[in-house]
Amino acid sequence: MSSNLSTLARDEAGKRNIETPARFEGEYSIMSGIYANPDNQWLSAISGSRVNATPSVGGWIEGNKGIDSLAVYSNVLGGTWAPYKLARTNNNDNVSRTTPLLDAGSKSNANSRFDSLGGYDIVFTSDTTKWSECIVIESGLPNATFGEPATEGNQKRFNIRKGNIGYGVGRSKFPGYAINVESGERVNIFFAEASSYPEENGADMKWNPSSNTDFFKRGGRHFIYVTRRKYDSCNEIYNLLTVNGTNFDNPPNTARRAIMSMVDWVNVPILASGKTLLSSDLRVKLRVAKPYIADVVTNNNGGIPYFTFNSLNTLKNANSDLAKSKEAALDLINVVPNPYYAFSAYEQDRNDNRVRFTNLPAEAQISIYTTSGMLVTRLSKSDEATPYIEWDLRNSSRIPIASGVYIIHVNCPGIGERSLKWMAVMRPLDFTNF
Numbered sequence: 001m002s003s004n005l006s007t008l009a010r011d012e013a014g015k016r017n018i019e020t021p022a023r024f025e026g027e028y029s030i031m032s033g034i035y036a037n038p039d040n041q042w043l044s045a046i047s048g049s050r051v052n053a054t055p056s057v058g059g060w061i062e063g064n065k066g067i068d069s070l071a072v073y074s075n076v077l078g079g080t081w082a083p084y085k086l087a088r089t090n091n092n093d094n095v096s097r098t099t100p101l102l103d104a105g106s107k108s109n110a111n112s113r114f115d116s117l118g119g120y121d122i123v124f125t126s127d128t129t130k131w132s133e134c135i136v137i138e139s140g141l142p143n144a145t146f147g148e149p150a151t152e153g154n155q156k157r158f159n160i161r162k163g164n165i166g167y168g169v170g171r172s173k174f175p176g177y178a179i180n181v182e183s184g185e186r187v188n189i190f191f192a193e194a195s196s197y198p199e200e201n202g203a204d205m206k207w208n209p210s211s212n213t214d215f216f217k218r219g220g221r222h223f224i225y226v227t228r229r230k231y232d233s234c235n236e237i238y239n240l241l242t243v244n245g246t247n248f249d250n251p252p253n254t255a256r257r258a259i260m261s262m263v264d265w266v267n268v269p270i271l272a273s274g275k276t277l278l279s280s281d282l283r284v285k286l287r288v289a290k291p292y293i294a295d296v297v298t299n300n301n302g303g304i305p306y307f308t309f310n311s312l313n314t315l316k317n318a319n320s321d322l323a324k325s326k327e328a329a330l331d332l333i334n335v336v337p338n339p340y341y342a343f344s345a346y347e348q349d350r351n352d353n354r355v356r357f358t359n360l361p362a363e364a365q366i367s368i369y370t371t372s373g374m375l376v377t378r379l380s381k382s383d384e385a386t387p388y389i390e391w392d393l394r395n396s397s398r399i400p401i402a403s404g405v406y407i408i409h410v411n412c413p414g415i416g417e418r419s420l421k422w423m424a425v426m427r428p429l430d431f432t433n434f
Helices: 104-109 235-242 253-260 312-320 322-331
Strands: 002-010 017-025 031-035 043-045 081-083 120-124 132-138 171-174 176-180 186-193 224-230 263-267 269-271 282-286 334-336 355-358 363-370 375-382 389-391 404-412 416-425
Touching: 104 253, 120 224, 120 263, 132 176, 132 235, 171 186, 186 235, 224 235, 235 253, 322 404, 322 416, 334 416, 363 389, 375 389
Parallel strands: 002 031, 132 186
Antiparallel strands: 002 017, 031 282, 043 269, 081 263, 120 176, 120 282, 132 171, 176 186, 186 224, 224 263, 334 355, 355 389, 363 375, 363 404, 404 416
């Protein structure tokens, strides 16, 4: 199955939107970036599909013809977002300084196919109440490797950052959040920065890439990592990467690979030239629609879905609350209108006088008395079809009642009794039709 859809992409300068066709085999995807203010597109990114001339090296997206034969996932939003498993392996010095990939082993730990790759909304916002607590990892190199300045505290690449800006060592806040649109859950999102380059905002523990497009500096290497893990302020990831806060310098590589195996999408962002960070809210929409597949988990009912339930707890609760339920039901019984001022909406013509007793159970007896205790009339019902009785404001001798106050007693067998006061102001008889 294949389809020609549109992938909304941005050019590298981040100044305009272009639509490029994309062909998908067996999967349908729509990728887009939506700004609250379309005239203020402040976020750009390094395209991972672009081959660099100096130094001569491929982009940070390596691709994989075995699982992405049409290079669909290698060109999401112009190659600015990609599944983590497609990031380029650091097989030479230049790549190891610029790829968002930990190592080849972390790629093999990631999902081998795209069937479990999630669709997400990644929201960037200036509203600090919506920011995500997260970890920050080091994307610089220690010991002035390859001639780069040393990282803060000589921290190793992809270990926790050693900075502390008030949230704890290696902790910060990402200016936004990520939602898994398939499950509706908020998920963990975190970022990297290269503390080797403080002039590119790489040493302040904040996600604030610069606009420097230099191949090595890359805006301070503020890589973004969107995980499939339910949001927990990145506590699970932090504990793995620091061995529960006891080892910030040499966590086991198995732990680092376990963290990267949680990552679905990665991005290498830069600030668009001449723009201000977070000057407009932005929602990046990554969609991976998956075909329905047959999944028979049981042979019961011939593989057709079936459901079981019981009402035991419901009945227990109803019985234990029966007295309260009866009282509540009686409280709903009323006479309308009250008071009656010579007219009601239930009347059919000028000679009709009518009120209604509402919210009655199937069986009810209504007795109407004067304030002196004299019985005026009795009404009754014994059907479930209508929850009310109408009264034509006549006594048992079919004589219209006088204006005044009346006492109404409602008896509901098996439920209880209710008393009401009701006042009537009767209108004079109309002799027009006589």
